[in-house]
Amino acid sequence: MSPQLELDRRTLRLIAIAFALLAALSIHRLYFAGLPEATDALVLQGRTMGTSYEIRVAGDGLDESLRQRVLSETRDRLARVDGWMSNWNPESEISRFNAFRSTSDFPVSSETAEVVSFALELNAISGGAFDITVGPLVALWGFGSHARIDSPPSDEEIARLRRHTGAGALHVHRDPETGEAYLRKRDPEVEIDLSAIAKGFGVDQVAEGLEELGRRDFLVEIGGEIRTAGERPGGGPWRIAVERPQDEGRAIQEVIELQDRAMATSGDYRIFYLEGSRRISHTIDPRTGRPVEGGPASVTTLADSAMRADAWATALMVLGAEPGLALAEQNGIAALVLKRDAKGAILERPNALFPEAAGPPTRLPQRG
């Protein structure tokens, strides 16, 4: 089994933003023809966590000095997130905790404790579907920061690793006097993989930085996880495209409007390989120790923070439309599950909290 198809990264793209910008620009030109051109948005791009990020700032004062301040604030914050939560950085808190084969307290930043706490909470809510201890199984199946595999693992190997997974083997607590945060393993072999939640948390951190700089209208995206604040250039909510899950090329499934909300997407169409006609995706069902099969093609979730949206999207990839959509709804999470029917056509399954499409699917514009 050789990886036949492995696309660089899964992302939900901000194509609609470019589209909205173009639309706003043409209206702007229409109304302000003859006047000197105003800048509509400050756009910054870079790379972090093995993927790309993009920031769009609207409003006043979009000058070079702001660009520099946003850039430096963003880089500082992303470097901190990397130092806390990256499995690729051997010096990060998480990597050092993973290497720490002991059941004693391990001091961590309050941010790492916050993310791990939420992950444990969602583990309980989702009946174990979301589980940050699946890392060894992710590696066993040839994903993550590890080498690809040549053949599927044996039942024995899966069973052996499953003995050291399960969020029940993790504990987070704070010293009531000092406020210091600690992680603790109940099983010294257990490891943490925050890949399904750290990008969302990174988005929230960058958004916080923009707020600190006094910005009210912006959009932050890291590898498809998004947070919006205020209005898009030209006014009105930000318009975001939900990508159609397909193996080649990019297309828009629908466009939705977001104001002061976060959105995340997980899917089986960016990071996977084919074994015959079976699609082996990087989402592991912790209850079986195997990649999810026959599940959603993608899940898009909306929440008040990108961290929550990100984690819930992964949880719903495991749970599927049933019981995932109802569970999300009970927890205030808007969700859209896209499924393939027998002929490969995409079916939409939203829960009641998911907004109506703001417009018909549009032609894919070039990314700005």
Ligand code: ADP
């Ligand atoms: P993406 O990285 O494409 O945005 P996700 O947010 O769904 O996708 O994260 C997938 C990653 O999360 C996997 O590569 C793996 O490291 C980890 N993971 C896989 N299955 C689970 C799970 N059931 N619970 C938590 N994390 C998972």
Ligand code: MG
């Ligand atoms: Mg996720």
